[in-house]
Amino acid sequence: MKxxxxxxxxxxxxxxxxxxxxxxxxxxxxxxxxTLRSDFAILTMTGILDARPRVGYIYSGLxxxxxLDEAFHEYQVKDIMIQAVTVPATTTVQDGITHLFMxxxxxxxxxxxxxxxxxxxxxxxxxxxxxxxxxxxxxxxxIMTRMPNIIVAQSEQTILAAARLIAQHQIDSLxxxxxxxxxxxxxxxxxxxxxxxxxxxxxxxYD
Numbered sequence: 001m002k003x004x005x006x007x008x009x010x011x012x013x014x015x016x017x018x019x020x021x022x023x024x025x026x027x028x029x030x031x032x033x034x035t036l037r038s039d040f041a042i043l044t045m046t047g048i049l050d051a052r053p054r055v056g057y058i059y060s061g062l063x064x065x066x067x068l069d070e071a072f073h074e075y076q077v078k079d080i081m082i083q084a085v086t087v088p089a090t091t092t093v094q095d096g097i098t099h100l101f102m103x104x105x106x107x108x109x110x111x112x113x114x115x116x117x118x119x120x121x122x123x124x125x126x127x128x129x130x131x132x133x134x135x136x137x138x139x140x141x142x143i144m145t146r147m148p149n150i151i152v153a154q155s156e157q158t159i160l161a162a163a164r165l166i167a168q169h170q171i172d173s174l175x176x177x178x179x180x181x182x183x184x185x186x187x188x189x190x191x192x193x194x195x196x197x198x199x200x201x202x203x204x205x206y207d
Contacts, residue, residue: 007039011059014049019056077162078155080195081176081185086111089119089141093130096122096140106172109183110144116182118152118175120144152177155184159195162187 003011006029013025022040026033040057043049050060085103087096089110096108110120122144130136130143153162153174162174166189173188 003042004039006036007043010036010039010043011048014057014059018058019052021056022051025057072160072163073158075159075195076155077153077157077159077176077187078184080159080191081155081187082191084109084175084183084186086115086183087122087140088113088115089139089144091140092136093127093138093140093143094136097127097131100124100127108140109175109186110140111183118147118150118177118181118183120146121150121175147181150175152181153187154179159192163192166192 009029010025013028014020017024017028022033022036026036029036040049040051044051044057047060049057051057085099085105086109087099089112091099091108091110099108100106106124108122109118110122111117112119120141122140126143126145130138135143151165151169151171151174153165153176155176155178165174166172173186175186176184178184
């Protein structure tokens with residue numbers, strides 16, 4: 001993670017004057033504390049600075065490795081995955097559309113007769129095409145993308161690995177499966193963004 005010039009200046013001030021409050025740092029920079037809020041958040045989340053209640057900021061001497069970086073490298077898919085919406089292959093397009101809106105999802109995962117093994121995926125676009133063609137009674141098995149043409153994630157993969165797959169293939173989510181392709185859940189862009197938001201809120205504990 002590359003620090004900004006202002007963040008490096010904050011570090012220098014803390015090194016010279018620790019412990020020092022956020023207000024005092026802002027005064028030395030000729031800025032308001034609220035202006036520096038995001039900088040303080042980044043520097044504390046990275047572990048470069050430590051914020052102690054009623055004491056102030058001190059320099060911890062750690063490297064520029066952030067909690068965000070740590071999360072992407074150490075958090076696993078299973079830590080943030082959510083339940084996937086699954087349907088049998090005999091589900092019709094009409095029922096598929098109902099499921100899509102009922103659960104507010106962008107895709108449905110089609111499972112085998114055991115209702116566990118992933119065999120296909122149907123996206124919002126797939127259902128829209130069929131609806132336009134007035135093929136509402138068509139089974140999802142006819143229009144779904146079949147394995148092995150589905151990009152999947154494993155529960156033990158890192159968040160970084162999953163994020164790379166999502167970015168590389170320009171998709172919104174990944175089904176999470178076992179080595180035998182039993183579906184465990186899904187991970188999406190939204191899950192990842194929510195994780196980042198939770199980490200960024202750590203600043204509140206220092207105020």
